[in-house]
Amino acid sequence: MTLSSLTSTIAVTSKDVGLTLREVSVSYRSPGRPAVRAVAGVSLRVQPGQVVGLVGESGCGKSTLGKAAVGLLKPSSGAVEFDGRPVAPLGLRSRPTTQRGLQMVFQDPYASLNPRRRVGEQISDAVVLAGGTRDKGRGVARELLERVGLPAEFADRFPHEFSGGQRQRIAIARVLAAEPTCIVADEPIAALDASAQASVANLLLELARERNVGLLFISHDLSIVRQIADTVAVMYLGTVVESGPTDQVWAEPRHPYSKALIAAVPRADGSGELPVDLPGDVPDPAFPPAGCRFHPRCPIAVDACADDEPVLVEFLPRRRAACSVLAPNLKKVG
Structure with a gap:
C-alpha cells in the first residue's frame, strides 16, 4: 500500500483502481481579496482496502481537498480520478454511474440528514437510484442499520430522535x-x-477491512489517525509536507511541522516529547510566505528557505518529506 505522487497515462487497469489525486490545487476567490489557494499541488492515492489519514491544523486545506476528491469542488488545476476516470463536478442533479462507488461522510451529522424524512427512506434512496424498488431499499436500510450498530426498527424514526453519534452511524449506513x-x-468524528x-x-x-473499501480519513486528531490509518499525509497551509506509513511517521517524524504536531499529542502514560513551541501563527492563505510556506515558524529554517519552495523527496521507501534543509542528503522523488 502506497501514498505517492502519480504520473502520466490514464488507462483503466488494475493499478488505476481507487481514488487518485494528481497535483490538485483549489483556489477560492472573493471580491476585494486575492485568490486564496487553499490546496496547492497535492497528490495522493487511496486504493481498495487502504486507510489513508490526512492530518493537519484547522484551515490547512484538508476539507477542501476532500470535497475536491468527490467532485463537490472543481480543482483550479490538477486532476482527480476514480478507477481511472475523471471525477465529474457535482453541479448537476445526477451523478455518473461510474462514480457511484465514490462516497463521502460529512463532518456535521446534524446537517447531513434531511430532518423531514425518516432515516430508512434516506438510506434506501441509493438503492432506488440504482434501479431497485423502494421495498428492496427498506430492507437494505434495516440491514445496514444493524450493521452500523443500530436497531433495524430505527428506520422509521426521524433524525431529530438520535444523538450525534447515532446520526453519524446513520450517515455511514446511507453511504x-x-x-x-x-x-x-x-x-x-469532530x-x-x-x-x-x-x-x-x-x-x-471495520467496514473498510470487511468490504475492501478504500478510506480517506480526514482529521486533525492525530491520535485517532494513528490507530486506524495505514499511511498518513501531513498538510500545512495547503501542501503535503510529509507522508508515509503511519507507524513510521509517528515513531520518527522528519519534517519539523510533523514533529511539532506529534509532540503536541498527549500520551495517556505521560510519555513522549515536550510540545514544540512554534513561533507566530499560521499565515493567511491569501498571502502565503514565499519559498517554503512553513519557514517563518520553522526551527531549522535557513535563509534559502525564504526563496526555495521544497518538493517531496524520498528518504526511505514510501517515506517522503518536503524540506529544503533535509533535501541535500535525500533522493528526489521521480
Whole structure:
C-alpha cells in the first residue's frame, strides 16, 4: 500500500483502481481579496482496502481537498480520478454511474440528514437510484442499520430522535447503501462527544477491512489517525509536507511541522516529547510566505528557505518529506 505522487497515462487497469489525486490545487476567490489557494499541488492515492489519514491544523486545506476528491469542488488545476476516470463536478442533479462507488461522510451529522424524512427512506434512496424498488431499499436500510450498530426498527424514526453519534452511524449506513469502493470521511468524528469518537472511527475501519473499501480519513486528531490509518499525509497551509506509513511517521517524524504536531499529542502514560513551541501563527492563505510556506515558524529554517519552495523527496521507501534543509542528503522523488 502506497501514498505517492502519480504520473502520466490514464488507462483503466488494475493499478488505476481507487481514488487518485494528481497535483490538485483549489483556489477560492472573493471580491476585494486575492485568490486564496487553499490546496496547492497535492497528490495522493487511496486504493481498495487502504486507510489513508490526512492530518493537519484547522484551515490547512484538508476539507477542501476532500470535497475536491468527490467532485463537490472543481480543482483550479490538477486532476482527480476514480478507477481511472475523471471525477465529474457535482453541479448537476445526477451523478455518473461510474462514480457511484465514490462516497463521502460529512463532518456535521446534524446537517447531513434531511430532518423531514425518516432515516430508512434516506438510506434506501441509493438503492432506488440504482434501479431497485423502494421495498428492496427498506430492507437494505434495516440491514445496514444493524450493521452500523443500530436497531433495524430505527428506520422509521426521524433524525431529530438520535444523538450525534447515532446520526453519524446513520450517515455511514446511507453511504454503504451505494455499495462504495472508496469513502472520503471529512472530519467524521469532530462533532461527536468523546465517547462516540472512537466507536465511529473503529466502525469506519471495520467496514473498510470487511468490504475492501478504500478510506480517506480526514482529521486533525492525530491520535485517532494513528490507530486506524495505514499511511498518513501531513498538510500545512495547503501542501503535503510529509507522508508515509503511519507507524513510521509517528515513531520518527522528519519534517519539523510533523514533529511539532506529534509532540503536541498527549500520551495517556505521560510519555513522549515536550510540545514544540512554534513561533507566530499560521499565515493567511491569501498571502502565503514565499519559498517554503512553513519557514517563518520553522526551527531549522535557513535563509534559502525564504526563496526555495521544497518538493517531496524520498528518504526511505514510501517515506517522503518536503524540506529544503533535509533535501541535500535525500533522493528526489521521480
